[in-house]
Amino acid sequence: MTSARHFxxxxxxxxxxxxxxxxxxxxxxxxxxxxxxxxxxxxxAGGRSINLALAERGLHALRNAEAxxxxxxKAVMMRGRMVHFADGSQQLQRYxxxxxxxxxxxxxGDLNLTLIDxxxxxxAKLHFDRRLDxxxxxxxxxxxxxxxxxxxxxxxxxLGADGAGSVLRQQMNAVTPIGERLxxxxxxxxxxxxxxxxxxxxxLEPHALHIWPRGRYxxxxxPNDERTFTVTLFLPxxxxxxxxxxxxxxDARALFERDFADxxxxxxDLENDFESxxxxxxxxxxxxxxxxxxxxxxxxxxxxxxxxxHGQGMNCAFEDCVSLARHLDEETDLATAFAAFEAExxxxxxxIQQMALENYLEMRERVDDADFLLQRSLERALAExxxxxxxxxxxxxxxxxxxxxxxxxxxxxxxxxLIEATRGQESLDGIDxxxxxxxxxxxxxxxxxxx
Ligand code: FAD
Ligand code: E1W
Numbered sequence: 192m193t194s195a196r197h198f199x200x201x202x203x204x205x206x207x208x209x210x211x212x213x214x215x216x217x218x219x220x221x222x223x224x225x226x227x228x229x230x231x232x233x234x235x236a237g238g239r240s241i242n243l244a245l246a247e248r249g250l251h252a253l254r255n256a257e258a259x260x261x262x263x264x265k266a267v268m269m270r271g272r273m274v275h276f277a278d279g280s281q282q283l284q285r286y287x288x289x290x291x292x293x294x295x296x297x298x299x300g301d302l303n304l305t306l307i308d309x310x311x312x313x314x315a316k317l318h319f320d321r322r323l324d325x326x327x328x329x330x331x332x333x334x335x336x337x338x339x340x341x342x343x344x345x346x347x348x349x350l351g352a353d354g355a356g357s358v359l360r361q362q363m364n365a366v367t368p369i370g371e372r373l374x375x376x377x378x379x380x381x382x383x384x385x386x387x388x389x390x391x392x393x394x395l396e397p398h399a400l401h402i403w404p405r406g407r408y409x410x411x412x413x414p415n416d417e418r419t420f421t422v423t424l425f426l427p428x429x430x431x432x433x434x435x436x437x438x439x440x441x442d443a444r445a446l447f448e449r450d451f452a453d454x455x456x457x458x459x460d461l462e463n464d465f466e467s468x469x470x471x472x473x474x475x476x477x478x479x480x481x482x483x484x485x486x487x488x489x490x491x492x493x494x495x496x497x498x499x500x501h502g503q504g505m506n507c508a509f510e511d512c513v514s515l516a517r518h519l520d521e522e523t524d525l526a527t528a529f530a531a532f533e534a535e536x537x538x539x540x541x542x543i544q545q546m547a548l549e550n551y552l553e554m555r556e557r558v559d560d561a562d563f564l565l566q567r568s569l570e571r572a573l574a575e576x577x578x579x580x581x582x583x584x585x586x587x588x589x590x591x592x593x594x595x596x597x598x599x600x601x602x603x604x605x606x607x608x609l610i611e612a613t614r615g616q617e618s619l620d621g622i623d624x625x626x627x628x629x630x631x632x633x634x635x636x637x638x639x640x641x642x
Pocket of ligand 1: 201206226227243245323324353355359380423490499505506508
């Protein structure tokens, strides 16, 4: 591909700043417009520490941008989920086989700062306090608002990394319908903080993602490198409990006293956190089309926002960036590159959106269920007997880079095998191993090794 290329990226969030780095490193001209102020000057908008789980797909994309080491320096390793049962007991359920199969808790603000620095160092031109307001696709101009006035800039191609509420998406849809469908989950979330202990240490096991599953709802907590945890309470919008009945700090305390008693003493500002932090909404966004000929393409949450229960929204957005950069390398014209990107990524986005929805049910009501635990123990046994064929779905999503759509299909085959083989069993003693091994070899071709 020629080097006389110019891209205008909308949004310097996680995907936008990584994409800017990847494209600028190819010697292309990149302008990136961000609604918020420069976080290096103003501090990261929001201020609170919010963290995200970074897994292999995201890490691999960061390696591509030579940003992985800087990110891992401040990350906290999470080896498994620590399940906090209603009776107060806890259990660490390892995610992977060993410490090569772990996930990382990273601060959203720090990560964004690192990527903005990387984009600038690679040669991208950053424009802060510039909110995309409208696009004239005919004239190829985009109008941004900021500093109390409007700024119109010509563009060659617009790359939309402006998040779930994408203005670029709305502007594209106004000229050619892109089949937008927003499916609300009917549950929301609230973030709360666990400070360090008085001696400065972590208040909970640091190397785990903590989960308090409670049937229709749950809490999770991820560690921050400054020894705090960010707790996220997920609740239905309506019901008992629900955000319509749990409204005040006192209501929240009563809920925690009843259902999250071991977490309550760790959250000293529960009432204030609950009342002062906004309640987040959760939805899945489906689009029929992500691109508009050679003029614009969407990626990340702007194209496929998902519910957060697999911890893959950012990981998937980062994978989008690597894919788009590769298609721009490989195809000679932009329209073909955008179409090829969309054809590759849309089925995979759909697959992880579905798996993320399924994981909410699994997290909140199944991690403490006996049938489920027996299936998981058979799953571990089969994974050991057939390491190249039987890879648990969670591991395919989290520790591998095979397409999400492949993980979804193989996951269905594996789940059916597990259900069938454990039907009526109380332990693994009665398993017909030769028959099961034969079924695995028949139904699950070996997965290719990953470089
Ligand atoms: P964003 O990060 O939202 O970035 C969009 C950027 O565009 C922002 O900087 C915004 O200011 C800017 N912008 C918006 N509008 C305009 C405009 N009009 N003009 C200019 N700029 C604009 N993912 C994981 O992988 N792991 C997790 O553990 C995880 N946990 C999550 C927990 C919760 C509660 C939620 C809600 C999400 C979680 N996610 C997680 C998902 C993850 O946050 C998103 O998938 C990810 O942020 C998407 O990146 P993005 O760059 O597409 O969008
Ligand atoms: C992860 C917000 C969030 C982020 C996550 C995960 C979960 C539950 C949530 C999925 C998981 C890391 N998960 N954890 N344990 N089993 N599945 O793996 O990111 Cl709610």
